[in-house]
């Protein structure tokens with residue numbers, strides 16, 4: 001099983017994502033809302049505008 005992870009752009013913490021996590025999901029962390037991106041097999045978080 002693949003563990004989905006993405007690092008927080010605000011604090012650099014490596015977050016473990018839920019199994020059902022998918023691109024476009026919103027995630028709250030560090031008091032901000034981030035959108036989950038999935039590209040080239042890697043997850044990343046982008047700040048919501």
Ligand SMILES: [Zn+2]
Nearest residue numbers: 008010011030
């Ligand atoms: Zn953070």
